Amino acid sequence: MKFHHTELPGALVITPEPIADERGSFFENLRTEALSEEIGRPFRPAQINYSVSRRNTLRGLHGVRNPPGQAKYVTCVRGALRDIMVDLRLGSPAYGKYVVTELTAAGGTALYIPEGFGHGFLSLTDDTCISYVLGTAHVPGTQIDINPLDPELNLPWGFDEFPLISAKDAAAPTLAEVRAQGLLLEYTD
Structure with missing residues (x-):
């Protein structure tokens, strides 16, 4: 495996050999x-965890409060997807910045997403399956949801037609609203 550091402190793109x-x-x-x-x-x-989606499904933007916090190791095990991870750590030099990565089952590329990040993806094929290896178990009530179409973030999802999105994600608050609620993690070196 080769580790590639991104412009987001602590976030990695991992390519297989x-x-x-x-x-x-x-x-x-x-x-x-x-x-x-x-x-x-x-x-x-x-x-x-595994998530299976039909083509043009938009899932996210999701994170986890601290505690417990949650780092993720994400890879596509079937199909293809456009993955976006966003640094949401207050005080981070990359706060609000994102990295877009195309993940395919054939390519095997994986992402390490640190605690305090938001994460989402757009499925590019039918029957796309993404795998999440989580550093902490799910704790009900700790998920942070941010509207993936928040104009402040202006994320480049790249869809041609409006995507299939859950009612929960469509109604999620903006980044500014989540920040005002005090839910975001503070950045530490």
Whole structure:
């Protein structure tokens, strides 16, 4: 695996190094020891989730309050998606900035999304499946939802037709409203 640091402090894009032959290919998707060394602290999977979506489904923008906080290791296991992670940590030099990454099952690219970030994606194919390896288990009532179409963020989802979006995500507050509620994590080096 190769780790690529993004302009968002602590956020990584991880690309595999496939071994291919006439049968197909093989690659490591996650090695927790290597990831922990790269981020400078332990990453211990506490929960693994999968989400399956039809083409042009927009999910997000989601984060988790601290405590418990929640780092994510995200990869596409079927289909293709446009992933956006946003630094929502107050005081971060990259606050409000985002990284867009196309993830495909065939490519195997993964993302490490630190605590305090927002995350969402647009599915580009039918039956797209995304895997979330979570650093903490889900705690009901701690999720932060931000409207993925918030004009302040102006995220480049890249859809041609208005996407399928849940009523919860469509009615989610703006980043300014979430910030005013005091729900965002403070940035620390």
